[in-house]
Amino acid sequence: MxxxxxxxxxxxxxxxxxxxxxxxxxxxxxxxxxxxxxxxxxxxxxxxxxxxxxxxHCSYKSSRRYLSLFPTEAPNVILGPGEDSGVVAIQDVGRDRYGLIMAHESHNHPSQVVPYEGAATGVGGIVRDVLCMGGRVIGTLDPLRFGEITDHTSRWVANGVISGISGYGNPIGVPNLGGDINFHKSYNDNCLVNVVSVGLLRESELIHSMVPKDAAEKGYEFILVGKATDRSGMGGASFASANLDEDQKESKKSAVQEPNPFLKRHIMASTYDLFKIIKERGWLNRVAFKDFGAGGFVCSSVEMVSRVNLGAEMNLEAVNTAYKNMEPHVIACAETQERMMWCVHPDFTQLILDHYNKKWKLGSVADNAGAFKVGKVVKGEKYVLMYKGEAVVNAKACDLTEGFKYNRAHTPEKKKLSEPKYKVAKDLGEVLLKLLDSENIASRRPAYERYDKQVQGFVHIEAGEADASVICPLIDENIPTDKKLVGVALKTDGSSEYGEISAYWQGYNAVIESMRNVAAVGAYPQAVTDCLNYGNPEHKESMDELVEGITGIADALKSVKLKEFPKWSVPVISGNVSLYNENPKAKIVPSAVICCVGTMPDYRKSITMQLKNRGSVLYLINARKDELGGSEYYRLGCGNEGKNFVGKNVPKPDGKIVMNELIALTDAIQAGFVLSAHDISEGGIAVTLAEMCFGGRAEGNTGIEVNLKNVPDKKLSADKKLFSQTGGFVVEIDKKSVAKFLATFKKASVPVYDIGKTKAGTYTILDGRKKLIDLPVKKLAKTWQEGLWKKLK
Structure with missing residues (x-):
């Protein structure tokens, strides 16, 4: 009993x-x-x-009241926050629309304890969130945050996480579309593994996760599909909702799920096949489909009925298990991977059981895997879970899903911030080389090269080749040619260093930089997802960081309007909150991570950051400011060996001005006026220009000659002009296109500055007549290319 x-x-x-x-x-x-x-x-x-x-992790009990600050509605939103994924429109086709499915999650604590499995199951979970919406999974992204690279444990975690992402993502046949990596001391004992997945569907073919309102009346039945339930992942949600203490790491390993990408691939293929049958038979509005998330069997089934005020009668003995005599609370709540839940009209039940068990033979792929009828929808609001003739759960469905609500006190942390006093290095070329060698700037190819980036065949610009990846997801669809050409750009962002200074501006900048990155390839922002990584909300200072971070994100989004719908702000369509990222030693810096999606009419007109020609004109978009707080230049001591600064003058962009920049730049790129473009972020224009010279593959050898006398603000010192992280762009314009380029930016009331030209393979920076840096592009490229490789070993 x-x-x-x-x-x-x-x-x-x-x-x-x-x-x-x-x-x-x-x-x-x-x-x-x-x-x-x-x-x-x-x-x-x-x-x-x-x-x-x-x-x-499940109820957002501390953050829920503040998440309402986000704009979530707009004419291009097919489905906003509330289900497993959000959906944003990317192309109209007659009376229908193609939508990009997006989901954003975290697997932080598990990846710190068991890096490979934690990261792998993070990918597995987010892929299911997209699959259950009725679409095809077409990509993943992975924003990662690790501790100091000089720390052995941090390197072990980083290598394990990257291997886990590739070890799971590659076998399931889903391309990796990018991400970003940052190293910071606050992550030494608490890495962040955020994962994004994207998918494709027609709006008319969307499958919801809640059952129809007449499901009880029609006798809808639940069908569990997937792996046999085991004890792995037991308590995972609670594990993710508490501090990660060093002495508990070993005991918490059982809370990490076990991945099986080969079974997942089989489930995906069989489910795609089932989607076709459902569409052909007109069943789309007569089924519901949901991932097994945190909380496992109960979480999935109770959430499917509670939102429509219905109940369910579930049978735990019908659940396929890996062991005999498993305890009911384990069967009910384990977070075993590779499981999903259908709820369907009883006329469809046998077809679906046969589809997975006989046609696709899931049981031959993994022991006791398959599809099993496990319950039914009932009238009323009671959720009843039976096991061996006893109701081990008998509660209102809404009580189980509502969770708890808090209005937690929050107080700003008192910080003693100041701008550093330092001696400017005599050799700024050496400073530039140190920046290019930095683990926070050097090439990310040690990660990207482990990932399959071209599977499925629609990736136009790979991760690392430009500020954002670009895909053409409709290229093989049976639609008019001009509709097929739509390009979709994706990028994740979120500076850790800015969080040391201000949670508000860290969140604000994460939004703006992600938007700048998709604009730099020619796409205008359409929507974002977010993952909010913060400390213990029971601590007033950590709670305040959460509130400030959310407010910064909201303010940034509200200041940037959609290009096609100028009365509407760029919306949040999905997201996640990850709290308790701290331990007795330290908490993480406020770390909001944003994924931005943008679209362009013709993917073929997208551009990369690599310079194309010699003799082109280089223009700066957005003047430099004294905004080096949280910069990589400060972190590396401004070239002074053994020094490390934080500063206080964090970049403070004006979203309305940024919006005009985004409109002008994307118009100019689509019109063919821009040869290459790169946003200004870590390392300032000095690093931006260097990366443009050698490109994302470090194969370019086009040089530049830039004079800082042409770079405003003229009051700034040369080193601050070079290394300030005030946002903006550097663009390469062919001489024949200069007049049209300038006219486009004048129309948008955006000033641009002619700062120099491209030339043969030397990187030259002048300050008036004084030569500050003069280095071969190949030397810069080699330094940048090898920086992370040698440190991760």
Missing amino acids: EQHLEFQKSTDAQLKEIMKEHKLGLSLGEARHVPELLGRNPTLTEATIFSIQGSE
Whole structure:
């Protein structure tokens, strides 16, 4: 008989012991509230469910009230936040629209404890979030944050994570479309592994995760598809919603799921085949489909009914398990990978069971994998979970999914920030080489080269070759040729160093830089997703960072309007909150990560950052400011050996001005006036120009000659002009296109500055007549190309 836990009569001390014994992540107040909801003491399974569903990871109990600040609606939004993924329109086709499915998640704690498996299952989970919407998965991105590269553990984690991403992503046949990597001391004991997945569908073919409102009346049935349930991942949501303490790392390894990419590939292929059958038979509005997320079996099934105020009767004995006599709370809540849940009209049940079990023979791919009927939708609001004739769960579905709500106090952390006093290095060329060699700037090819980037055949610009990757996802669709040419650009961003100074400006800059990156290839922003990585919300300073970060993101988005719908802000369509990224030693710096998607009418007109010709004119978009706070130049001590600075003058972009820049630049690129473009970020224009010389593959050998006298603000010193991280762009314009380029920017009221020209293979920076840097492009390229390789070994 299922154990009932004595919550009602226990003292606080006794209640703490009960929760410790059963590994429940409830606070005392939450544990006291559970009997009030049930009208009795909970069973162990019920207590486990409330612990998981009420966790920060599932319920957003600390952040929910602030997430409403985000703009989430616009005419191009097919589906906003609320289901497993969001969907943004990328092309109209008659009365229908093609949509890009986007999901953004984190797998931080698991990847710190077991890097390979943690990262691999992070990819696996986000892919299922996209698959369950009824579309085809067409890509992943992975923004990663690791500790100091000089630290052995940080290198071990980084190499394990990168291997896990490739070890899972490559076998399932989904291209890696990019990401970004940052190293910072605050991640020494708490890496961040954020994952994004994208997919493609027609709006008319979208499958929702909640059941139809008449599902109970029609007798809809639940079908579990996938791997046999085991004990892996048990308590994963609670694990992700607590501090990661060093002494608990070993014991928490069981909370990390076990990946099986080969079974996943089979499930994906069989599910794509089933999608075709569902479409042909006109069943799209008669099915629901959902990933098994945090909380496993219960999480998936209860969320499918609670949003439409229905109930469910589920049978745990019908669940395929890896072992005999597994405890009901484990079967109900384990986060075993490679599982999904259908809920369908009973007329379809047998067809779906036969589809997976007989046609695609899932059981031959993995032991006891398959499709199994496990329950039904019922009227009323009760969610009942049966095991061996006993109701181990009997609660209102909405009580299980609602979680808990908090209005936590928050207070800004008092920081003593100042701009450093330093001696400018005599040899700025050596400073540039140190920047190019830095783990935060050097080529990311040590990661990219492990990933399959071209599988599926529609990647036009690979990750690392430009500021954003570019795909042409409709190129093989049976639609008019002009509609096929739409290009989609994707990029993730979020500077860790800015978080040391200001959570607000870290969030704001993450949005703006991601938008600048997609614009630099010729695409205008259409939507973003977010992953909000912060510390313990129970601590006032950490909670304040969360609030400030969200506010910064919201303000940035609200300041940039959609090009086609100028009354509407660029929307958030999906996202995730990852809190408790801290331990007794330290917390992470505020780390909002944004993924921006942009579109362009013709992918063939997209451009890369590599300079194309000699004799071209170089223009700077956006004047330089004294904004080196959080810069890589400061972090490396401004060329002074052994020094390390943070500063306080973080970049503070004006979103309205940025929007005009984005409009002008994307118009100019699509018109063919721009040969190459690169945004200004880590390392300032000095690094931007160097990367343009040798390009993303470090194969270019076009030089530049730039005079800082032409770079505003003229009051700034030469080193600040070179290394300030004020956002903006450098663009290469053919002499024949200069007049048209200037006219485009004048129309948008955006000033541009002629700063120099391209030439043969030398990188030359002048300050008036004084030569500050004069280095062979090949030397710069070699330094940049080898920087991360040698440090990760």
